Amino acid sequence: MNKGSYHHGDLRQALIAAALAVVERGGAEALSLRELAESVGVSRAAPYRHFADRDDLLACVAARGFEDLNVGYEAALASPGDGRARMRIASQVYVDFAERRPGLFRLMFESDLLARDQPPNVLIGPANHAYQLLWRAVAGADPRADEKTVKARTITMWSTVYGFLALDRARRFKPFMTEPLTRAEIVEAVITAATGV
Amino acid sequence: MNKGSYHHGDLRQALIAAALAVVERGGAEALSLRELAESVGVSRAAPYRHFADRDDLLACVAARGFEDLNVGYEAALASPGDGRARMRIASQVYVDFAERRPGLFRLMFESDLLARDQPPNVLIGPANHAYQLLWRAVAGADPRADEKTVKARTITMWSTVYGFLALDRARRFKPFMTEPLTRAEIVEAVITAATGV
DNA sequence: TCTCTATGTTGACGGTGCTGACATTTGCAC
DNA sequence: GTGCAAATGTCAGCACCGTCAACATAGAGA
Numbered sequence A, B: 001m002n003k004g005s006y007h008h009g010d011l012r013q014a015l016i017a018a019a020l021a022v023v024e025r026g027g028a029e030a031l032s033l034r035e036l037a038e039s040v041g042v043s044r045a046a047p048y049r050h051f052a053d054r055d056d057l058l059a060c061v062a063a064r065g066f067e068d069l070n071v072g073y074e075a076a077l078a079s080p081g082d083g084r085a086r087m088r089i090a091s092q093v094y095v096d097f098a099e100r101r102p103g104l105f106r107l108m109f110e111s112d113l114l115a116r117d118q119p120p121n122v123l124i125g126p127a128n129h130a131y132q133l134l135w136r137a138v139a140g141a142d143p144r145a146d147e148k149t150v151k152a153r154t155i156t157m158w159s160t161v162y163g164f165l166a167l168d169r170a171r172r173f174k175p176f177m178t179e180p181l182t183r184a185e186i187v188e189a190v191i192t193a194a195t196g197v
Numbered sequence C: 001t002c003t004c005t006a007t008g009t010t011g012a013c014g015g016t017g018c019t020g021a022c023a024t025t026t027g028c029a030c
Numbered sequence D: 001g002t003g004c005a006a007a008t009g010t011c012a013g014c015a016c017c018g019t020c021a022a023c024a025t026a027g028a029g030a
Helices: A011-026 A033-040 A054-077 A083-100 A102-110 A121-141 A147-169 A183-195 B011-026 B033-039 B054-077 B083-100 B102-110 B121-141 B147-169 B183-195
Strands: none
Touching: A011 A033, A011 A054, A011 A102, A054 A083, A054 A102, A054 A121, A083 A102, A083 A121, A083 A147, A083 A183, A102 A147, A102 B147, A121 A147, A147 A183, A147 B102, A147 B147, A147 B183, A183 B147, B011 B033, B011 B054, B011 B102, B054 B083, B054 B102, B054 B121, B083 B102, B083 B121, B083 B147, B083 B183, B102 B147, B121 B147, B147 B183
């Protein structure tokens, strides 16, 4: 495909892949479109043939992130053990994702991409799928709970795990992480508090 | 002081006040130093006589935010009722702060200002004071708990409340906020789950 | 009054996202 | 095959940004 000159071959996918690599570590604010274009060996304006603007590209990157997260969720839901054990594994998947790809995690859960009146189309599907899988994990842990209860539990559990990850990344727990508690113990305590198992 | 010309009078405080007003709503990324300077009636480079750079100004704004939050915490800790009731009130103070000044809240708890090797000097004091007040609220709710327990409880409680506020602001709970649950009910449920009271 | 210092201004540099005009390549219809 | 239109690249330039060096002004203390 790539002739070594004028036309790139599959610039769109190349840009998403390169952007993903940058965002994974440094988050959305580390991404410069000009730099990105240069790193792929193309002129500054070329990306605009494939993405409306910066946010459009970021939405595609975030969508890719949700797809990867969903793969982990699917595996957690298919794992052996009872519903409570599966919910715990799903939480661990979320924690691992946040720790391995912090910038991407931030893009997915802190950016305002999904807060818009009209969220990016590419993002809606994968994001909603993630919500459904999480819901299913929580509901499966207590089949007798009604809808209202499952909603409230999903929200509080998600809040606890996400809140810990976000505050920890921003080093807000620094004064608490000393002495008797190790970080691993804290992560354990948070997951237990969140899932009740 | 202000002669209507060359010298401003108290540019430093004027800049902090104006920046605070911008950041409160739109967060740090809404702040343009050039725009800010113009809004105060001064040239683009003038702020650099009072702040080393953009981050220095943002640190002062964040410090002001922590000071305001601490006033609320102090009031919560001095309120009537038992320790558990005071902890609940402290949580409500945090929630109110986040809802009234979302951008400032984000600057205080999501920015990397405090994650640096050498955090800004102006910020360390007020931030640490906030941590101590929160700690005192949690410890006061159960005087018999040991240090390890108090630390773990502080972290999980803070995580739950903060996580809810952050995810809610980013509209990640949109699919869950429908039908049987009102938002007020959810806030109640989250505070109850976090504080256990 | 004179001078030193604090404070404000101007112009410039390199960076950013984005656009309109132009160039090249590819693929499809004939 | 040929020719034309659409897809995809380039280039120059706009407006904005944070920041800095050089210069101008005002106020305070000797």
